[in-house]
Amino acid sequence: MFCYLNDVQFKKNEWQNRNRIKTAQGWQWLTVPVCYHFPEKINEVEINNAAGWQKKHLLALVTNYSRAPFYESYRAIFEDTFSREWKFISELNIHLLEHLRAALQIDEKPTVISSDLDLREEPTNRLIDICKVVGADTYLAGKDGVHYMDLKRFEKSEIDVIIQDFKHPVYEQLFGDFESHLSIVDLLFNCGPESMRVIEKANEGRS
Secondary structure: OEEEOOOOEOOOOOOOOEEEEEEOOEEEEEEOOEEOOOOOEHHHOEEOHHHOHHHHHHHHHHHHHOOOOOHHHHHHHHHHHHOOOOOEHHHHHHHHHHHHHHHOOOOOOOEEEHHHOOOOOOHHHHHHHHHHHHOOOEEEEOHHHHHOOOHHHHHHOOOEEEEOOOOOOOOOOOOOOOOOOOOHHHHHHHHHHHHHHHHHHHOOOOO
């Protein structure tokens, strides 16, 4: 099960409203402009639609990926997304992630949204509560999770914690040398239905 953690504090200039794509001149940001007022949570942050970001993003994808092997297979996802007007960044993110999960063929996994659950505020307690609500006995954490999680409390709650040791895959890209840590759209446009297998192959034998 995957939980969309949408009711924690928004972090300005991080990954919640931007990501990177590859161009002939190197990587560039695609940023969704937001009207953020500290300390708003992710699901409270509104998008600044006056900036006309949808057309700019779609043009950037067309310009830089229209010659990619699988561009035609996935372009409809972004044409549909960018034809709509979104109010909140969390709604846009969840919409895109659901479509990307389907493209990666992992959409059979159930999801929940944290703002729909009754959870405590403190970070470790919040994660423990999510696990208990959905009936999970194991939590998969990113490698930086150990810096803020109290692992002893997970153990006391009889919840195992697995620290993900993710290895970034290398694959064929447009525009010369391989560029790591781009948006998943780069992998999809270049590798198509084999994208998930590319990720799995790079991480075989790893947690």
